[in-house]
Amino acid sequence: GEEVAQTPKHLVRGEGQKAKLYCAPIKGHSYVFWYQQVLKNEFKFLISFQNENVFDETGMPKERFSAKCLPNSPCSLEIQATKLEDSAVYFCASTSRQGKTEAFFGQGTRLTVV
Amino acid sequence: GQQLNQSPQSMFIQEGEDVSMNCTSSSIFNTWLWYKQDPGEGPVLLIALYKAGELTSNGRLTAQFGITRKDSFLNISASIPSDVGIYFCAGRNTGNQFYFGTGTSLTVIP
Numbered sequence: 585g586e587e588v589a590q591t592p593k594h595l596v597r598g599e600g601q602k603a604k605l606y607c608a609p610i611k612g613h614s615y616v617f618w619y620q621q622v623l624k625n626e627f628k629f630l631i632s633f634q635n636e637n638v639f640d641e642t643g644m645p646k647e648r649f650s651a652k653c654l655p656n657s658p659c660s661l662e663i664q665a666t667k668l669e670d671s672a673v674y675f676c677a678s679t680s681r682q683g684k685t686e687a688f689f690g691q692g693t694r695l696t697v698v
Numbered sequence: 699g700q701q702l703n704q705s706p707q708s709m710f711i712q713e714g715e716d717v718s719m720n721c722t723s724s725s726i727f728n729t730w731l732w733y734k735q736d737p738g739e740g741p742v743l744l745i746a747l748y749k750a751g752e753l754t755s756n757g758r759l760t761a762q763f764g765i766t767r768k769d770s771f772l773n774i775s776a777s778i779p780s781d782v783g784i785y786f787c788a789g790r791n792t793g794n795q796f797y798f799g800t801g802t803s804l805t806v807i808p
Contacts, residue, residue, distance in 0.1 A: 588740075617796065625735075625784060626701065627798040640795060675740055679794075686731060687788070687796055689740040 586610065588678050589658075590690035597666045597697050605693045606658040607676030615639065615679040616659050617687065618651060622672045630674075633659065666697045704787055704799030711777055712807050719785060719802040720771040727789035727797075730763050730770040735784045735801075744785075745772070777806045 589608040597603045609616050618630040629643040633653040644651070648666075653659040663670055673694045677687040703722045711717060721730070729748055733741035745756050747763035747770060754761055760773045770789075774781055787799040 590740075615794065619798075625786075625801040627786070629796070632794075640793075677796075685729070685790075686743055686746045687790075688743060689733070691740045 588676055588688055588690035590674075590676050590693050591658075592693060593691065595693055595695045597695065599668060599697055600665050603663045603666050603670070603695055603697075605661045605674050605676075605695070607661070607678075607690060608658040609676070609678030610680075610688055613678035613680050613688075615685075616653055617677045617679075618659075618661050619675045619677065620672045621675060621692070627675070630661070663695075666695075668697050671695060671697045702787055702789060702797055702799040704802055706802060707800065708803040708805070710805045710807065713777060713779060715777055717774040717777055717781070717804060718771060719787075720769060721787035721789070721799045722769045723789055723797070724768070725789075725791065725797075726767040727791055728767070729790035730761070731788040731790070731796075732759075732761050732770070732772045733786045733788065735786060737783075741786055774804075777804075779806050779808055782806050 591606045614635050617632045620628040631641045631644045631651045632639040636653045648664045651661045673692040675692045677689045679685045679687045731746050732744045735741045745761040750767050752763040758775045784801045784803050786801050788796050790796050
């Protein structure tokens with residue numbers, strides 16, 4: 585597609601439940617980035633992929649967070665046993681390649697843990 | 699993770715005034731990007747800069763890639779009410795990692 589598509593737009597989970605978010609990058613883009621944005625507007629980097637391979641996972645809380653980008657499927661970010669502090673907007677961005685490139689963002693998924 | 703220093707944090711201006719905001723980093727970047735985020739929406743790319751010293755315009759917006767590669771600024775001329783939103787800078791390094799500024803919240807008073 586011509587834009588980064590994230591689903592769902594809103595997600596409400598009880599504490600301890602699993603949450604799964606999806607991101608379809610722009611067609612032809614080989615890099616996908618996940619960010620968490622909390623109330624202070626800070627973009628916290630979580631993980632990035634180059635095609636289906638993890639490129640950088642230095643921001644990923646590994647205990648409960650996992651992510652995948654499989655061929656011919658949307659990328660996914662999964663949170664096991666959600667906690668209240670996981671409430672945030674999760675953004676996905678994609679870029680075409682290294683070199684002269686720009687990152688385009690999806691509309692985000694607002695996760696509310698109650 | 700690294701956060702870019704973006705200032706000012708917020709601005710309240712009269713319609714028609716010019717706006718200037720900037721970002722600084724302790725690290726060198728090879729790309730600077732400026733985004734605008736409206737409430738409930740994802741960041742929308744405004745301007746991309748790829749070379750030190752580069753000055754690029756997009757309508758009333760002008761941005762520059764600092765000579766040291768550690769800073770960038772964004773100017774908005776003759777502001778209008780729809781310019782309201784949060785503006786973010788982002789820097790990309792040679793490792794294809796993106797780092798974001800803390801945002802500048804712009805309010806335009808008609």
